[in-house]
């Protein structure tokens with residue numbers, strides 16, 4: 686069977702990914718700050734905002750993996766520094782430590798967001814950040830250069846995830862490992878109430894009215910697992926929106 690490490694697997698989209706991975710027949714290792722209380726998986730407690738905690742968690746991971754699904758994230762109601770630490774710096778630190786353990790044919794999937802859809806407008810800034818390998822240097826850069834409002838920092842953190850995914854995908858490919866991203870739109874999980882607080886007033890309700898519903902964790906989970914599976918073996922460096930067509934419609938002015 687396949688062995689997959691999954692961050693954020695205790696709740697929301699990550700919990701749905703956990704279920705889908707089990708159905709797919711994988712052995713699942715959940716890395717989260719919260720115990721999912723699921724006897725079918727191995728649980729490793731980690732605080733992804735803390736590089737020491739990440740290293741400690743890595744020491745408990747299997748030495749060989751088939752996949753890594755980076756799902757954990759925090760909303761823009763948190764401080765810009767915490768948003769950058771969890772959503773980008775922690776994701777990247779974990780991935781860079783773990784990627785050499787992923788067997789050829791395996792994959793990394795990063796959950797970004799449609800909030801990162803404007804990443805192409807910030808190529809220079811993102812290139813500056815993403816090419817910094819050292820955690821403390823990247824943290825210092827983030828504190829100095831990431832947006833000062835939580836909601837803007839959230840967008841920037843997701844743009845960084847998208848840029849990193851694309852930037853890293855080719856060197857991963859040369860080792861037989863793919864790296865892709867999934868961009869959910871508004872999805873009915875606990876984080877939505879935070880988004881309603883941190884994002885432009887009415888934006889989340891507007892998306893629901895426009896599309897007739899929010900996304901469900903079950904809409905997103907199969908796409909994450911599809912990108913881990915060899916059936917998607919020629920998809921690399923891509924980002925797949927799971928947003929009911931919201932970004933597509935906005936981009937061409939149909940919405």
Ligand code: NAI
Nearest residue numbers: 693695696697698718732733734757758798871872874876
């Ligand atoms: P959630 O709040 O339901 O789940 C987040 C999970 O991440 C929880 O299990 C939590 O314990 C874990 N987590 C948070 N901070 C952590 C830390 N410091 N260390 C370890 N684990 C930590 O949120 P949801 O909706 O499932 O979000 C999952 C991902 O999807 C996030 O990256 C989020 O930014 C992204 N996303 C969510 C959208 C939505 O509307 N729900 C839309 C677009 C992206």
